[in-house]
Amino acid sequence: MSGLLALLDDVAAIAKVAASSVDDVVGQAVKASSKAAGAVIDDAAVTPKYVQGFSAKRELPIVWKIARGSLFNKLVLLLPVALLLASFAPGLISPLLMLGGSYLCFEGAEKIWHVLSPSHHDVEEQVQKKTHGEIGLEEQKVKGAIKTDFILSAEIMTITLSALPPELNFWIEAGALAVAGIIITLVVYGAVAIIVKADDLGLLMASSGRLGLTRWLGRMIVRGMPFLLKLLTIIGTAAMIWVGGSIIVHGLHDLGWHLPYEAIHDLAVSTAAGVSEALHGAVEWAVTAGLDGLVGLAWGAVLVVLWNGLRGLKPGKAH
Numbered sequence: 001m002s003g004l005l006a007l008l009d010d011v012a013a014i015a016k017v018a019a020s021s022v023d024d025v026v027g028q029a030v031k032a033s034s035k036a037a038g039a040v041i042d043d044a045a046v047t048p049k050y051v052q053g054f055s056a057k058r059e060l061p062i063v064w065k066i067a068r069g070s071l072f073n074k075l076v077l078l079l080p081v082a083l084l085l086a087s088f089a090p091g092l093i094s095p096l097l098m099l100g101g102s103y104l105c106f107e108g109a110e111k112i113w114h115v116l117s118p119s120h121h122d123v124e125e126q127v128q129k130k131t132h133g134e135i136g137l138e139e140q141k142v143k144g145a146i147k148t149d150f151i152l153s154a155e156i157m158t159i160t161l162s163a164l165p166p167e168l169n170f171w172i173e174a175g176a177l178a179v180a181g182i183i184i185t186l187v188v189y190g191a192v193a194i195i196v197k198a199d200d201l202g203l204l205m206a207s208s209g210r211l212g213l214t215r216w217l218g219r220m221i222v223r224g225m226p227f228l229l230k231l232l233t234i235i236g237t238a239a240m241i242w243v244g245g246s247i248i249v250h251g252l253h254d255l256g257w258h259l260p261y262e263a264i265h266d267l268a269v270s271t272a273a274g275v276s277e278a279l280h281g282a283v284e285w286a287v288t289a290g291l292d293g294l295v296g297l298a299w300g301a302v303l304v305v306l307w308n309g310l311r312g313l314k315p316g317k318a319h
Helices: 002-033 037-050 055-088 090-116 118-163 171-208 212-256 260-274 277-312
Strands: none
Touching: 055 090, 055 118, 055 171, 090 118, 090 212, 090 277, 118 171, 118 212, 171 212, 212 260, 212 277, 260 277
């Protein structure tokens, strides 16, 4: 009997340790996720533009495909790589992040180029629709979204990893990263699903609402959604350029070229010194973000010119 009681006591002790570990994992995941809030907002702003132009019945399936790809990015590709790099090759993290940041700068600058020369972009998209059909175009859009998500997810996972206390053991660290990745993906793509289906909700409210206020609100939602989606497209493009530029500036600083980082920091601090103390933080952040964005736009423009030049050199390319 005493042996059985001892065994039960051991089982209870193990259960307590397991429960404590789960609490540690979830608690650290939530704390670390909050540090990546900027990149999370960027991810949520970037994604809705990939759903535009498709029929309403395809919107949620597209969001689900991108969300599934995002989970694969975070949990299968990035999580083990982040843990291995942090343990064995921390010096490679900055160069790899800069490579991803360059891609974001390129993507953002290319979107601006498409706005400045819409005829070429429109013709290209029409050719894709005729060649591959709507399903083929959908697959291309989903692949592009997952590719962009990979870069933003890499940034999110790196920020989350850096926010975890260094004394955590390997399994707690891995669990916290995994939970953070799942939480962030659910938040981002849950918000995206709500955004892209808001117009359907507005139509339902406008046509079936019992109260005049409900019907009026439904009509306002329907009228406002095109402007909101356009705004999110602008925010998403700006976010890619800003995040990409920030990665480049911080990466150069980590690799030993401090001039861009210090110049931006000094200008932000001196600008903030000229406003009231209550606005110091906001002004300093705004100036830093704006200058990081300019760096990202300039670098992205260079990459777009280089890429277009390389495409023009392909055999058989019309000039």
